[in-house]
Amino acid sequence: MKRIYMDHAATTPVRPEVWEAMLPYFSTEFGNPSSVYSWGRSARKALDSARDKVAALLGASASEIVFTSGGSEGANLAIKGVAWADQNKGKHIITSAIEHHAVLDTVLWLETQGFEVTILPVDEYGLVDPAQVEAALRPDTILVSIMHANNEVGTIQPISEIGALVRARGVRFHTDAVQTAGALDLNVDALNVDLLSISAHKFYGPKGVGALYVRKGVRLHPLIHGGGQEKRRRAGTENVAGIVGLAKAFELAQEEREAESARLQKLRDRLIEGLLQIPHTRVNGSLERRLPNNVSVCFEFIEGESLLLNLDLRGIAASSGSACTSGSLDPSHVLLAMGLSHEIAHGSLRLTLGRENTEADVDFVLQEIPGIVERLRAMSPLYQG
Amino acid sequence: MYSDKVMEHFTNPRNVGEIPDADGIGEVGNARCGDIMKMWIKVENNIITDIKFKTFGCGAAIATSSMITELAIGKTVEEAEKITNRDVAEALEGLPPVKMHCSNLAAEALGAAIADYRKRTASTA
Ligand SMILES: Cc1ncc(COP(=O)(O)O)c(C=O)c1O
Ligand code: FES
Numbered sequence: 392m393k394r395i396y397m398d399h400a401a402t403t404p405v406r407p408e409v410w411e412a413m414l415p416y417f418s419t420e421f422g423n424p425s426s427v428y429s430w431g432r433s434a435r436k437a438l439d440s441a442r443d444k445v446a447a448l449l450g451a452s453a454s455e456i457v458f459t460s461g462g463s464e465g466a467n468l469a470i471k472g473v474a475w476a477d478q479n480k481g482k483h484i485i486t487s488a489i490e491h492h493a494v495l496d497t498v499l500w501l502e503t504q505g506f507e508v509t510i511l512p513v514d515e516y517g518l519v520d521p522a523q524v525e526a527a528l529r530p531d532t533i534l535v536s537i538m539h540a541n542n543e544v545g546t547i548q549p550i551s552e553i554g555a556l557v558r559a560r561g562v563r564f565h566t567d568a569v570q571t572a573g574a575l576d577l578n579v580d581a582l583n584v585d586l587l588s589i590s591a592h593k594f595y596g597p598k599g600v601g602a603l604y605v606r607k608g609v610r611l612h613p614l615i616h617g618g619g620q621e622k623r624r625r626a627g628t629e630n631v632a633g634i635v636g637l638a639k640a641f642e643l644a645q646e647e648r649e650a651e652s653a654r655l656q657k658l659r660d661r662l663i664e665g666l667l668q669i670p671h672t673r674v675n676g677s678l679e680r681r682l683p684n685n686v687s688v689c690f691e692f693i694e695g696e697s698l699l700l701n702l703d704l705r706g707i708a709a710s711s712g713s714a715c716t717s718g719s720l721d722p723s724h725v726l727l728a729m730g731l732s733h734e735i736a737h738g739s740l741r742l743t744l745g746r747e748n749t750e751a752d753v754d755f756v757l758q759e760i761p762g763i764v765e766r767l768r769a770m771s772p773l774y775q776g
Numbered sequence: 777m778y779s780d781k782v783m784e785h786f787t788n789p790r791n792v793g794e795i796p797d798a799d800g801i802g803e804v805g806n807a808r809c810g811d812i813m814k815m816w817i818k819v820e821n822n823i824i825t826d827i828k829f830k831t832f833g834c835g836a837a838i839a840t841s842s843m844i845t846e847l848a849i850g851k852t853v854e855e856a857e858k859i860t861n862r863d864v865a866e867a868l869e870g871l872p873p874v875k876m877h878c879s880n881l882a883a884e885a886l887g888a889a890i891a892d893y894r895k896r897t898a899s900t901a
Binding site: 696700714720770 | 783811838877
């Protein structure tokens with residue numbers, strides 16, 4: 392059976408060029424970057440060069456890059472790191488209701504540790520209003536964290552505008568750019584951010600490695616204590632092969648970004664248009680401020696997990712914000728924050744396109760979905776024909 | 777994640793639909809995940825002769841609905857009433873732990889249909 396992967400917001404395959412670049416650092420060039428002899432020096436060289444590349448792609452300098460184990464650690468380090476370092480200045484943190492759990496749960500945990508938290512609402516498209524961010528700023532606010540683009544509905548936030556308001560007040564500003572690395576420009580000055588986190592496995596790099604940009608002058612308390620690696624901001628022998636892979640993948644993604652985004656956007660719009668032909672179907676998120684590869688819809692009267700199982704039986708991999716697919720049994724907090732009812736949020740489907748997807752894939756998906764939806768609706772007590 | 781038996785009932789659910797002249801109708805919602813199941817039964821001489829369901833829910837909810845209709849059909853009302861969610865899960869060769877609550881839905885829907893049938897027969901008697 393032909394298999395079609397349309398869940399690139401969850402993870403992506405490692406590109407051959409990337410793992411080829413990584414391979415030597417598992418074998419012949421296995422040294423510890425902190426060692427003085429030749430093996431160590433060659434690993435150090437690879438690490439330095441990866442750091443230079445990532446810094447250049449972000450418009451930053453090498454000393455502002457901290458390598459991490461991925462997006463979750465990046466968000467934890469940015470948020471807890473600033474909270475702990477700046478708690479003498481104040482204990483108030485602002486974030487939004489649609490953040491990834493890596494941000495949201497970190498902020499909520501800090502709340503249990505004596506920090507005060509404001510969680511800003513979003514509008515029906517999943518957008519944060521910069522004016523609301525400004526209104527929420529207090530004299531004791533030390534950090535604002537708003538994601539660059541949402542992983543479920545693809546809404547792109549006005550980060551640069553929010554950043555200008557927040558930073559003018561001397562408050563640190565972090566953005567979770569895990570979904571936008573490789574899709575949008577990530578120049579940290581244009582974006583007006585103090586901290587920005589990315590994760591390699593979302594742009595055809597390996598899992599378990601990421602980077603956090605920390606603007607010069609921003610103090611950060613480490614999460615992991617130990618050796619002096621990463622300028623004492625993240626102890627532990629560096630994941631050299633992974634970091635080399637991240638840099639290579641990021642470089643390739645940036646090179647191809649404009650052409651690939653334009654291609655994906657066409658496929659995305661074809662997919663959205665086709666799905667909207669199905670009655671009682673709505674698009675989630677904004678049609679204008681949207682990631683080029685994100686399709687998110689809700690089919691009324693049906694439930695997402697049974698939809699995913701049916702798609703899987705036809706070789707199509709997708710995801711859903713349905714309660715039944717999450718361990719917690721609550722539907723997606725993102726869809727609920729956008730004002731969707733539990734019932735509608737239950738019937739959500741996310742298809743996220745990527746490098747291997749073609750027009751033929753889109754057409755195959757569009758050919759399969761209507762029948763599946765119809766069959767599940769015929770089985771639904773909510774559907775009146 | 778699901779057993780072959782669950783997937784088999786999920787892909788070919790038995791007894792989907794409605795019974796227009798049903799003797800009992802039960803509808804229940806799952807407080808934990810918000811799913812809904814509706815069941816129709818036909819009873820002759822105290823025996824469940826026909827049963828149909830509609831379900832808005834996950835794969836496990838659909839498979840357990842289908843399975844319970846197979847278990848209940850041909851049984852007396854009293855026997856059918858004793859079918860538990862464990863019986864359904866067992867007949868499906870097990871459910872993942874997070875999906876055990878879905879099987880409650882099926883047992884409760886059948887129970888509600890039987891209760892409705894009793895109420896109707898009590899008021900006509
Ligand atoms: C927006 C967003 N932030 C953070 C993460 C976490 O990244 P990682 O899986 O690398 O820890 C993800 C990925 O699941 C994500 O989509
Ligand atoms: S019925 Fe909702 S998780 Fe199974």
